[in-house]
Amino acid sequence: MSLTTLPSGETVYDPRGVVDAVDRPLAPRRAELSGARVGILDNSKWNAGSLLRHTVALLEESAGPFGEVRFYKKASFSSNAAPELITEIAEHNDVVLTAIGD
Amino acid sequence: MVEWYAEQGWTDGLPVVAPTRDKVDAVVQALGGDPDASLMRVPPRWGVLTQEVLAVNMVMAGCLPFYAPVVRAALLALGEPTFNLNGVQATTHMAAPLLVVNGPVRNEIGLNSGAGVFGSGFRANATIGRAVRLVLLNVGGGRPGELDKSTLGNPSKYAFCIAENEENSPWAPYSVEQGFQPEDSTVFVIATEGPHSVTNHVADDAEGILDSIVSAMSTIAHNNAVTSGSCAVVIGPEHAATIGAHGWTRHDVRSYLWLHAGNTFEAVSFGHRYGTVYNRHLPRWYRRTPDERIPIVPSPDDIHLFVAGGTAGRFSAFLPGWGHMTSPVLRSLDDREAPDVLCVDGACQL
Numbered sequence: 449m450s451l452t453t454l455p456s457g458e459t460v461y462d463p464r465g466v467v468d469a470v471d472r473p474l475a476p477r478r479a480e481l482s483g484a485r486v487g488i489l490d491n492s493k494w495n496a497g498s499l500l501r502h503t504v505a506l507l508e509e510s511a512g513p514f515g516e517v518r519f520y521k522k523a524s525f526s527s528n529a530a531p532e533l534i535t536e537i538a539e540h541n542d543v544v545l546t547a548i549g550d
Numbered sequence: 551m552v553e554w555y556a557e558q559g560w561t562d563g564l565p566v567v568a569p570t571r572d573k574v575d576a577v578v579q580a581l582g583g584d585p586d587a588s589l590m591r592v593p594p595r596w597g598v599l600t601q602e603v604l605a606v607n608m609v610m611a612g613c614l615p616f617y618a619p620v621v622r623a624a625l626l627a628l629g630e631p632t633f634n635l636n637g638v639q640a641t642t643h644m645a646a647p648l649l650v651v652n653g654p655v656r657n658e659i660g661l662n663s664g665a666g667v668f669g670s671g672f673r674a675n676a677t678i679g680r681a682v683r684l685v686l687l688n689v690g691g692g693r694p695g696e697l698d699k700s701t702l703g704n705p706s707k708y709a710f711c712i713a714e715n716e717e718n719s720p721w722a723p724y725s726v727e728q729g730f731q732p733e734d735s736t737v738f739v740i741a742t743e744g745p746h747s748v749t750n751h752v753a754d755d756a757e758g759i760l761d762s763i764v765s766a767m768s769t770i771a772h773n774n775a776v777t778s779g780s781c782a783v784v785i786g787p788e789h790a791a792t793i794g795a796h797g798w799t800r801h802d803v804r805s806y807l808w809l810h811a812g813n814t815f816e817a818v819s820f821g822h823r824y825g826t827v828y829n830r831h832l833p834r835w836y837r838r839t840p841d842e843r844i845p846i847v848p849s850p851d852d853i854h855l856f857v858a859g860g861t862a863g864r865f866s867a868f869l870p871g872w873g874h875m876t877s878p879v880l881r882s883l884d885d886r887e888a889p890d891v892l893c894v895d896g897a898c899q900l
Contacts, residue, residue, distance in 0.1 A: 450603050460551070461569040461606040463560050463688040465597035469896025494830060526637035526875035528900045550642055 487541035566610035577605035580615035590629035593636035595691025611681035629889035645872035652725035653735030663713035665860025679709025719857035720794020740878035745867035767811035777873030
């Protein structure tokens, strides 16, 4: 029901609809990145690859060395990564770096 | 109450009609009852759109109850995964969903397909378009600067709903071209920019008029130039009468536009002045040599052609699309099946 009662006692309609989701906490933050297997997911925007590679290089200078760095790319910046790609990334990496934007 | 809704941020900036029980119930009845029936989730917020929530937004928009089947069909079409509503809602581009209605429902509910078709003045066009926008805003969370990242926005984000002028077209309606019967009522949704006017008061043949439309299409400024996809062309009745009088069919028109509209690869790639990465999203079968013509869209079928507007005035319009990231959807008003989307824990697969 989208009816809701205000503190004043007035009943109003909420036009937003509910978002039914189970509360999921964030995964625990990794204590350090040294030795980690790092995945990079390129969203296929024009400069994503350059930006992400440069970012990982800077990260490794300050928080590395990393155990391994693997590169992945989505088929389209405007869709989810394919389920098989996500499974593969999860299997082979400890942390993943990605980005959204133009 | 009107002020209260504005204070919550649940409006498009214009005053809304305060939803009351009797008004909401009337719209729910027009939807067939069952207020708690879930139609879809609306991205990117993934709020659940029930028939009651839809009715609330329709009342706020100022809709009459018998507009309900059109609004519902439009939203179900937008919810099809191929449309990628999440992307259209969130993009930095200015594209917004255009609704084009075909069939008997146009006249039954007073939808304008004639003079001023893209403008204001007709309750059905204005409030159906607005109801869709309010759902995208409230249920989908598409608030400007928040989840709606459009840099410039677009007046179409108030309302963007037209009907095809089937009565003044030399051709069968768009819906019939796509396989529906003339007696079917349909809604077509496509993400586009606003209409780019095409003036031609000179040509008395098909090619001359279409060359003007080709000219409007052949620019590197729109998203089709760099991300391909689909677009819309709306031909005004005077232009359509001239083109039709010379025996040109819909297929002829779309094919001519597709064949002759385009940009050179040199133009699209800025002569590689900024590196060679900018051509990545064009189809791989486009040659990447300087003088090569890069089509605006991959095929004539990606040009969606309509006749609309008044019977006086030699104007047409080109509406560039958002790109390959979205595909338009055509849906019958009788099709009430929910979009087939995998949703887990409140969010849905794109």
